[in-house]
Amino acid sequence: MTDQSDQSDPIAGSSSCQIELRVRYAEVDQMGAVHHSRYWVYFEMGRTELLRRQGVAYADLEREGVLFVVAKCSAKFLAAARYDDLLTLTTRIVRMGAARIDHEYELRRTAGGQLLCTAQTTLACLDRSGQIAAIPDNIRGRHEENGDIAS
Amino acid sequence: MTDQSDQSDPIAGSSSCQIELRVRYAEVDQMGAVHHSRYWVYFEMGRTELLRRQGVAYADLEREGVLFVVAKCSAKFLAAARYDDLLTLTTRIVRMGAARIDHEYELRRTAGGQLLCTAQTTLACLDRSGQIAAIPDNIRGRHEENGDIAS
Amino acid sequence: MTDQSDQSDPIAGSSSCQIELRVRYAEVDQMGAVHHSRYWVYFEMGRTELLRRQGVAYADLEREGVLFVVAKCSAKFLAAARYDDLLTLTTRIVRMGAARIDHEYELRRTAGGQLLCTAQTTLACLDRSGQIAAIPDNIRGRHEENGDIAS
Amino acid sequence: MTDQSDQSDPIAGSSSCQIELRVRYAEVDQMGAVHHSRYWVYFEMGRTELLRRQGVAYADLEREGVLFVVAKCSAKFLAAARYDDLLTLTTRIVRMGAARIDHEYELRRTAGGQLLCTAQTTLACLDRSGQIAAIPDNIRGRHEENGDIAS
Numbered sequence: 001m002t003d004q005s006d007q008s009d010p011i012a013g014s015s016s017c018q019i020e021l022r023v024r025y026a027e028v029d030q031m032g033a034v035h036h037s038r039y040w041v042y043f044e045m046g047r048t049e050l051l052r053r054q055g056v057a058y059a060d061l062e063r064e065g066v067l068f069v070v071a072k073c074s075a076k077f078l079a080a081a082r083y084d085d086l087l088t089l090t091t092r093i094v095r096m097g098a099a100r101i102d103h104e105y106e107l108r109r110t111a112g113g114q115l116l117c118t119a120q121t122t123l124a125c126l127d128r129s130g131q132i133a134a135i136p137d138n139i140r141g142r143h144e145e146n147g148d149i150a151s
Numbered sequence: 152m153t154d155q156s157d158q159s160d161p162i163a164g165s166s167s168c169q170i171e172l173r174v175r176y177a178e179v180d181q182m183g184a185v186h187h188s189r190y191w192v193y194f195e196m197g198r199t200e201l202l203r204r205q206g207v208a209y210a211d212l213e214r215e216g217v218l219f220v221v222a223k224c225s226a227k228f229l230a231a232a233r234y235d236d237l238l239t240l241t242t243r244i245v246r247m248g249a250a251r252i253d254h255e256y257e258l259r260r261t262a263g264g265q266l267l268c269t270a271q272t273t274l275a276c277l278d279r280s281g282q283i284a285a286i287p288d289n290i291r292g293r294h295e296e297n298g299d300i301a302s
Numbered sequence: 303m304t305d306q307s308d309q310s311d312p313i314a315g316s317s318s319c320q321i322e323l324r325v326r327y328a329e330v331d332q333m334g335a336v337h338h339s340r341y342w343v344y345f346e347m348g349r350t351e352l353l354r355r356q357g358v359a360y361a362d363l364e365r366e367g368v369l370f371v372v373a374k375c376s377a378k379f380l381a382a383a384r385y386d387d388l389l390t391l392t393t394r395i396v397r398m399g400a401a402r403i404d405h406e407y408e409l410r411r412t413a414g415g416q417l418l419c420t421a422q423t424t425l426a427c428l429d430r431s432g433q434i435a436a437i438p439d440n441i442r443g444r445h446e447e448n449g450d451i452a453s
Numbered sequence: 454m455t456d457q458s459d460q461s462d463p464i465a466g467s468s469s470c471q472i473e474l475r476v477r478y479a480e481v482d483q484m485g486a487v488h489h490s491r492y493w494v495y496f497e498m499g500r501t502e503l504l505r506r507q508g509v510a511y512a513d514l515e516r517e518g519v520l521f522v523v524a525k526c527s528a529k530f531l532a533a534a535r536y537d538d539l540l541t542l543t544t545r546i547v548r549m550g551a552a553r554i555d556h557e558y559e560l561r562r563t564a565g566g567q568l569l570c571t572a573q574t575t576l577a578c579l580d581r582s583g584q585i586a587a588i589p590d591n592i593r594g595r596h597e598e599n600g601d602i603a604s
Contacts, residue, residue, distance in 0.1 A: 024494055024497065024498055025331065025332075025337075025494075025497050025501065025511075026331065026337050026339055026493075026494045026497060028331060028332045029327060029328065029330060029331070029332065030213075030327075030330045030331065030332055030333075030334045030385060031213075031218060031220070031332075032332045033220070035327075035328050036191055036221040036224065037188045037189070037191035037192050037328055038188065040187055040188035040191075040479075041188050041477055041478075041479045044477065044478050044479060045477055048478065048537065057537060058478075058537070059535070059536050059537040062181075062182075067182060069182070069184070069187075069228070069231075070187040070228055071227065071228055072225075072226070072227050072228070073187065073225065073226055073228075074223075074224065074225035074226075075223065075224055075225075076222065076223050077220070077221055077222055077223070077224075080220075080281075082512070083332060083512050084501065084510060084511070084512040130231075175343055175346065175347055176343075176346050176350065176360075176482065176483075176488075177342075177343045177346060177482065177488050177490055179482060179483045180478065180479065180481060180482070180483065181478075181481045181482065181483055181484075181485045181536060182483075183483045186478075186479050188479055191328075192326055192327075192328045195326065195327050195328060196326055199327065199386065208386060209327075209386070210384070210385050210386040233361070234361050234483060235350065235359060235360070235361040332515070333515075333520060333522070335522070338493055338523040338526065339490045339491070339493035339494050340490065342489055342490035342493075343490055364483075364484075369484060371484070371486070371489075371530070371533075372489040372530055373529065373530055374527075374528070374529050374530070375489065375527065375528055375530075376525075376526065376527035376528075377525070377526055377527075378524065378525050379522070379523055379524055379525070379526075382522075382583075432533075
């Protein structure tokens with residue numbers, strides 16, 4: 001693996017994963033902190049890896065015409081992440097509806113474990129025409145089997 | 152002026168401003184929509200111009216050791232902005248506390264006026280050491296004079 | 303107009319244009335300088351506006367299956383652009399081949415005119431399948447009429 | 454390790470390193486290709502890791518007042534990198550002067566090894582005031598010991 005290391009998360013089951021990532025120079029602003037707009041890119045990496053761990057490549061989903069777009073998001077920024085910091089991102093599915101998925105995120109500095117940011121997103125599932133579409137069974141099923149997601 | 156045009160907003164008074172901006176190619180993802188992470192960059196442009204209209208350059212504030220960082224944010228994405236779209240962003244101060252400012256944002260496609268995104272941020276005022284600091288009087292005062300902000 | 307102001311450039315004819323843009327906070331790194339990766343986004347804005355002045359929207363070209371991709375680029379960075387600086391970008395077509403266009407760029411601080419960056423790009427014209435394609439006549443013709451581009 | 458995996462590069466010695474990285478969704482444009490501006494961010498990651506392998510953290514250098522800025526760059530883009538592609542970046546120091554370092558980069562798709570991009574940069578060493586400064590001995594010495602860099 002690359003671009004982030006995988007860590008098992010026995011408590012959370014398959015609806016959660018952790019990745020590690022290193023802050024890039026270009027992500028930091030002139031205050032010396034990761035710019036708040038970059039965190040959404042990190043969270044998207046978390047979602048990609050969570051899906052991959054379920055055996056699904058989001059790139060394949062898009063090719064099949066299943067698109068997930070961010071419909072809502074919110075975040076609290078508690079402390080600054082700095083250039084070259086190693087960060088640990090926990091991504092968790094907290095709710096799956098017919099056509100939406102809610103994720104929660106926790107971003108910590110790996111060294112020391114300080115909590116830097118918490119966030120939530122709601123994704124909507126769309127078809128190629130941009131219309132709301134049902135989440136495919138092969139994604140939904142995995143979560144229902146695990147019994148940890150309200151459907 | 153440049154990089155955005157200014158439009159008077161007689162209803163809102165000096166705690167609100169509108170700017171226009173054009174979507175750049177590099178801001179759009181492979182779905183053909185502005186990536187949700189980019190909107191925060193637009194909102195920051197809105198805050199910069201709102202301050203400028205009050206006679207304050209944020210760049211000067213930082214040089215004087217007055218830093219504003221995003222402590223909380225949330226957004227709803229209603230429709231996609233596309234490459235080369237002209238967008239109209241309304242930025243409004245909705246609350247000013249001793250050391251925080253809350254803004255609201257409305258982003259519309261200029262042609263037709265479709266609402267694309269609404270958002271809120273809470274900024275915290277910090278000093279150079281990263282400690283919470285009182286918002287300087289020359290910023291606060293402008294709003295109190297206008298009588299449109301709860302302090 | 304928005305996002306950049308247009309300035310006539312009587313010397314250069316229609317194969318050149320100037321735009322003005324303002325440096326955004328998120329474009330600046332922790333040295334306080336615009337990160338070198340961002341300049342390519344500015345240059346792309348210059349190409350979009352140069353085309354528009356010729357009556358062509360690049361967004362329309364892409365919809366018609368005419369894609370321009372950057373095949374080569376080079377730049378010299380002479381001085382730092384800072385947050386909130388107004389910059390003047392001159393974009394010039396210097397050569398147009400059957401399937402390529404070479405542009406040159408000069409980026410100056412508007413106040414004082416200091417030269418910050420010079421750059422060159424070579425674009426290749428592709429069709430939707432990614433194959434090299436001839437540049438459409440309606441783009442080529444404009445330049446040949448102006449007589450200022452080697453074909 | 455994280456954010457990229459390390460691979461030994463016995464041919465090149467300590468003036469070269471390889472990292473692996475995975476293309477993020479937000480780095481890809483509406484053609485489905487990594488936007489040319491993002492590659493410079495990858496190359497910067499390569500330089501950071503090459504320095505780290507020499508026992509130097511660039512973040513520490515900056516804190517000590519040793520700044521490296523990109524003075525010149527050039528690239529050829531040969532094939533598109535796509536979302537979720539694993540890429541292998543080779544970063545090599547090819548020349549070290551009194552106050553400048555020249556790097557070369559080769560970026561390949563890990564699967565299959567297709568060459569996607571080659572590039573060069575020249576970094577200038579500056580002090581905190583922005584003046585050209587001699588490259589510190591602890592960086593220079595490592596390369597001279599290795600005997601593989603013209604000084």
